[in-house]
Amino acid sequence: MMPNNRLGKRSPFGSLVGSSCPEPNKTSTTKATRAGQQGISRVRDHGDLKVPAGNNHKQKKIPESPRILFVSCQMKMSRRRRPRLIDSCLSQSQCCLLSQAYFQCGGAGDSQTDTVAQSTSCSRSISSCIDVPRSRTAQQEVDMDELMAAMVLSSLSCSPPPVLQVSAHKQTAAPSMDCGAVELSDSSSSGYWSVNRGPRSPAPPSPTAEANGRSATPPGEGLDMDLDQVLFEEPAPRKRRNSLKVAYQCLWPSCGKVLTSLMGIKRHIRMVHLCQGGEHERCSHSEEDFYYSEINQWDEPRRQSPPSAPLCGPAPTSPTPSPPPPFPQSPPSPNCSALSRSAPSPCSSLWQVQSEHSYQAPPPSHTVSPAAATSCRLTAPPTSGQEPVSRVRSVSVGEQWLQHQSAPCRRIRSEAKKCRKVYGIEHRELWCTPCRWKKACQRFLD
DNA sequence: TTTGCCGGGTG
DNA sequence: CACCCGGCAAA
Numbered sequence: 001m002m003p004n005n006r007l008g009k010r011s012p013f014g015s016l017v018g019s020s021c022p023e024p025n026k027t028s029t030t031k032a033t034r035a036g037q038q039g040i041s042r043v044r045d046h047g048d049l050k051v052p053a054g055n056n057h058k059q060k061k062i063p064e065s066p067r068i069l070f071v072s073c074q075m076k077m078s079r080r081r082r083p084r085l086i087d088s089c090l091s092q093s094q095c096c097l098l099s100q101a102y103f104q105c106g107g108a109g110d111s112q113t114d115t116v117a118q119s120t121s122c123s124r125s126i127s128s129c130i131d132v133p134r135s136r137t138a139q140q141e142v143d144m145d146e147l148m149a150a151m152v153l154s155s156l157s158c159s160p161p162p163v164l165q166v167s168a169h170k171q172t173a174a175p176s177m178d179c180g181a182v183e184l185s186d187s188s189s190s191g192y193w194s195v196n197r198g199p200r201s202p203a204p205p206s207p208t209a210e211a212n213g214r215s216a217t218p219p220g221e222g223l224d225m226d227l228d229q230v231l232f233e234e235p236a237p238r239k240r241r242n243s244l245k246v247a248y249q250c251l252w253p254s255c256g257k258v259l260t261s262l263m264g265i266k267r268h269i270r271m272v273h274l275c276q277g278g279e280h281e282r283c284s285h286s287e288e289d290f291y292y293s294e295i296n297q298w299d300e301p302r303r304q305s306p307p308s309a310p311l312c313g314p315a316p317t318s319p320t321p322s323p324p325p326p327f328p329q330s331p332p333s334p335n336c337s338a339l340s341r342s343a344p345s346p347c348s349s350l351w352q353v354q355s356e357h358s359y360q361a362p363p364p365s366h367t368v369s370p371a372a373a374t375s376c377r378l379t380a381p382p383t384s385g386q387e388p389v390s391r392v393r394s395v396s397v398g399e400q401w402l403q404h405q406s407a408p409c410r411r412i413r414s415e416a417k418k419c420r421k422v423y424g425i426e427h428r429e430l431w432c433t434p435c436r437w438k439k440a441c442q443r444f445l446d
Numbered sequence: 447t448t449t450g451c452c453g454g455g456t457g
Numbered sequence: 458c459a460c461c462c463g464g465c466a467a468a
Contacts (some may be wrong), residue, residue, distance in 0.1 A: 440451055
């Protein structure tokens, strides 16, 4: 009963086959041969093939939103020349500074950020004057400190080559120092995070104490201007001429840590070396000046890919503009693996934005399975150790998002001719099986 | 209206 | 799983 019905319903071709006698074998042979030639096995692959096609369709529209997000981040950060900075391959210290500047400009302005700003502004005059806190009780100590600081700084400023030698020597002692860029940023970030992460939780007061007498003064306008100048005008010319970068190396015995920011190295020395054992009160707030040296680094081609540098710029600004996260100094480092150890969430946001940015550049890889995309989106930070890999996967993040956005969407109608067009409705027997089944054509693929 | 094909039904 | 069709949506 049903076969007759179905054959009868089948239009010209069906009636042709089954009109005389519904011989199952006959019909099955004719159809099965054709189907075996062209269709069946392909139909099973069809499910795999249709996914990229649908993605192709959607990818034309969606990348706007990540771009808008990125631009908006830039606009939030920028007052004068920040987009240019971001576009021109920011150094990591600049990224770091930008991240701080974002929180500064975004009105977050908590005490820590202000203190950071003060430290940064203070860092400019470190070579010309010695900021000895007034908290020193013994005047002799102050004099001694000044004397030593003057000696150290004068020696540093007058003879860079020995400093570099010291740097090289330290690198041999510390094997983790061999990769310049990554380790720099990592150290920088760790220098930051050790404040909040360490067992001595009341760390934010420590920079406040560092600011000492200025802690009572609110973050003034002049300071903001100065910070702005420091952040967005000074690094750029420095980068422009000869690509000279300044780093600070810890001179503590058997340490040799190199940080890109002055306050970072200060904090590192203070927290790691001077304040060991939780002796909070005895921490000296000016001795750290004696345990780091300024290093001029020439910007040489790095092992890590340079294109990651501009991407790390907007990253710290991405997550939430208003309150700084528990680790507000979102690491400027593109090296996510090291950072994900302690703070995965900023890292993930970083990678998300980076993905959204890089999403526009390379053509997406259609071979990425949705499962991989899901795993990327959920667990990208710990696994994204290599830059190219993460770039590819970041595209899949976009695809994932697209799939979520338009799950029940049909396949786009392709420009390619289909069996129906090629052979016509009168030669339906020549169609591929999926076409005859009103499935996606497998003979004339896109 | 035509066309491509998704979703679902039937055996 | 093969086969088929109703119906939707784009062209």
